[in-house]
Amino acid sequence: MRAEISTKNIRSEFVQRVEELSGQDLLACYQCGKCSAGCPIVEEMDIIPNQAIRLAQLGLEDEVLNSKTIWLCASCFMCFSRCPKGVDFSKIAEALRMIAMGTEIEHYGPQQVPWEIAAEAPQQALVSAFRKFSL
Ligand code: SF4
Ligand code: SF4
Structure with a gap:
């Protein structure tokens, strides 16, 4: 067999x-x-x-x-x-x-980003960071 x-x-x-x-x-x-x-x-x-x-x-x-x-x-x-x-x-x-x-589970979401950073940081940097810390 x-x-x-x-x-x-x-x-x-x-x-x-x-x-x-x-x-x-x-x-x-x-x-x-x-x-x-x-x-x-x-x-x-x-x-x-x-x-x-x-x-x-x-x-x-x-x-x-x-x-x-x-x-x-x-x-x-x-x-x-x-x-x-x-x-x-x-x-x-x-x-x-x-x-x-x-x-x-998601550790870090957009709501946790201080507005000063969200306003200044390039969008691509934020997207790249969230890919690392969230699903
Ligand atoms: S390992 Fe990451 S940084 Fe390197 S080529 Fe692939 S996706 Fe780009
Ligand atoms: S993932 Fe593997 S098969 Fe694909 S390029 Fe890299 S070494 Fe080659």
Whole structure:
């Protein structure tokens, strides 16, 4: 009798959680590195995007959740536009931030921004910040 082989069996709970939150197929990444090669802020990161994905694929939660990279990603989508497998790292980073914060509820909303800042800050900066702190 042949054993049933299912891709679900090779997905750890952590991988499944990241995929559920991000909507991305984490295991589709085959480490070509094109995402990292195109990232405009890769030099500021402690691990580069494809390394972060690899750590997540392997279920190395502490290593990936404690990286600066998931907080530095600016969600510019350059990596997504270059990925031959259609993996959007910005969504994976977003999912990892949610897990790192230990909750999926909104921590910080527009109503908490002091009006002086809301009036002066570029809209894009506010949108980018809220992507990090809220669902
Ligand atoms: S470009 Fe896509 S397939 Fe290549 S390493 Fe990055 S996420 Fe993985
Ligand atoms: S979305 Fe994030 S990881 Fe991807 S290229 Fe932009 S800053 Fe880099």
